[in-house]
Every structure is written in structure tokens, then in C-alpha cells.
Amino acid sequence: MHTFIRVLALSAAALATPALADVPKVQTDIPPVAALVMQVMGDLGTPGVLLDKGADEHDLQLRPSQMRALNDAQLLVWVGPALTPGLETARQSSPNLQSLALLDDPATLRLAYLDGGTNPHAWLDPTNASLWLNLIAQRLSALDPDHAATYAANAATAQTQIAVLDADLSRQLAGLTQSFVTYHDAYGYFTTHYRLPTAGGLAAGDAAPPGAARLSTLRAQAEKGQITCAFPEAQHDPALITNLAEGTAVFVGPPLDPVGSTLDPDRNAYDKLMTNLTQSLLTCANKP
Ligand SMILES: [Zn+2]
CATH class of the missing domain: 3.40.50.1980 (Nitrogenase molybdenum iron protein domain)
Structure with a gap:
């Protein structure tokens, strides 16, 4: 009987402090x-x-x-x-x-x-x-x-x-004045904010593989020297980018990771994503 009363008292105490300090999931x-x-x-x-x-x-x-x-x-x-x-x-x-x-x-x-x-x-x-x-x-x-x-x-x-x-x-990106192509059309926010010249994405914004017309347009630009650099992406086969550059003066940079899919998802991931993107793009300015 005493145990039963104690259990009731404990339950009442637990109910008296509902949701206090309940951090959402x-x-x-x-x-x-x-x-x-x-x-x-x-x-x-x-x-x-x-x-x-x-x-x-x-x-x-x-x-x-x-x-x-x-x-x-x-x-x-x-x-x-x-x-x-x-x-x-x-x-x-x-x-x-x-x-x-x-x-x-x-x-x-x-x-x-x-x-x-x-x-x-x-x-x-x-x-x-x-x-x-x-x-x-x-x-x-x-x-x-x-x-x-x-x-x-x-x-x-x-x-x-x-x-x-x-x-x-x-400050760092002020040195990047060369036009570049990326795998998909994801970087408009970055290039607009930092005022970078860009020749756009090989693939459209949803990263679906590009059509033949888009590829031949870019290939013609590459052959005319209108594209200085091209960047593959971490989640996508680099072959389309290397094919675009092959036999031209286009410099192929390291793979970009606009969504952070290669990063450990910790609280520094935003800083790392933006810093990595900057370092990768700067290889175009500093290329041999
Ligand atoms: Zn995307």
C-alpha cells in the first residue's frame, strides 16, 4: 500500500513539470x-x-x-x-x-x-x-x-x-576573373554574391545529364577559348567535364561539392563547404 502511494506521488511530480526544457527533435x-x-x-x-x-x-x-x-x-x-x-x-x-x-x-x-x-x-x-x-x-x-x-x-x-x-x-575571390563551367547550374548564388564570371553549368539545375545541343554549344565555346576552366562535381561522373576540355586549353579543376555531400555533417560544415568551394575555384586563377 505504501509503495503504491509513493508511485502515485512520483507520477504526480512527473506530471507537474510537463515539457520543461523539452528541446525539439x-x-x-x-x-x-x-x-x-x-x-x-x-x-x-x-x-x-x-x-x-x-x-x-x-x-x-x-x-x-x-x-x-x-x-x-x-x-x-x-x-x-x-x-x-x-x-x-x-x-x-x-x-x-x-x-x-x-x-x-x-x-x-x-x-x-x-x-x-x-x-x-x-x-x-x-x-x-x-x-x-x-x-x-x-x-x-x-x-x-x-x-x-x-x-x-x-x-x-x-x-x-x-x-x-x-x-x-x-577578399580571396577578388583574384578570380576567369570564366568557368561547372557540372550543374547550382552556383548562381555564389557567383552573383561574389561577382564572378561564369559560363554556366554543363547540366541544368536539377543535375539531370545534359543534352547533345548543350554539350556541343559548350564544346564550341571551349574550342574558341571562351571557357578558361571547368569543374566536375563530387557526386557526378567527371567524364562529361573531361570530354569537354579534351584537346582544348580548358583547365580541369578539382571536383566541387556545392551541397556538402562529402563533408561530415558537423557544425562547421557550412564554413567548410564555402571555404572548400573558394579554394577549388581559385585553382582556376592560379592554374599553371
Ligand atoms: Zn544541385
């Missing part, structure tokens, strides 16, 4: 977005990342274990369905999951692909990454008001770091 789409969420959450929690290493962001499909993780989460922070259409279907089948689609926020700077349609690779402009830190802090605070001050302070610290990174990359 968060899932994210890609490593740079995960890094921004990690910076805002700090030591309070760690979000999951749904893109597998080496995978193509445009073709993201969830495994059953990832589907369960998504169902178990309170919040999905992602770029949005324009980047990962496969995630939209999964999200809709998780009725209790809140969605923060960063590209869809009216304050996000949105650019079009060279051939039209919204380019979703918007994290490649650090202005957007900085804005997104605020959006993430606001949404986490709404779900977890007890930690609102921490989320806001962490976001402010991360914004300072992005400003330092941005100034540093700006």
Missing part, C-alpha cells in the same frame, strides 16, 4: 543546413541529416529508418521541395511534423536558373545563411520558449562568424 535535409541548425541549438541538441554522403540532393529518397526518424521529429528544417522533391512526399506523410522550408520564406533571396525556374541552391549566398539562422532560432523558440534566449544568442554568434567568413572569401 529536428531533422534537416543537407549538411550546410544541418550546420546552421547545430550552431543555433548549440549544446541543447543535435539535428539529424537526411542526405547520405555522396548522394545527389535532387534525388534524395528516404530509407525506412530515416522515415521513422522523420516521423519521430517535431521539426524539419530544409531548403524546400524545389531542392529535394523526394522529401516533400515523406514530409506530407508525417502529420505532426512542422516544416521550416527556408527557400519559401519571403525574406530569402531567390535567383532563377540560367534556363529559368527558381534555383534552390540558396545557401551558397551567405546573406541567406545569415538570415536563415534567425528563422531557425525563431522557429525553435516557438517550439521551445524556455530556451529562446539561448537560440537567439547562438544565432547572433553564428551570424558574426558568417560575416567574418564572407569578408575573407570576398
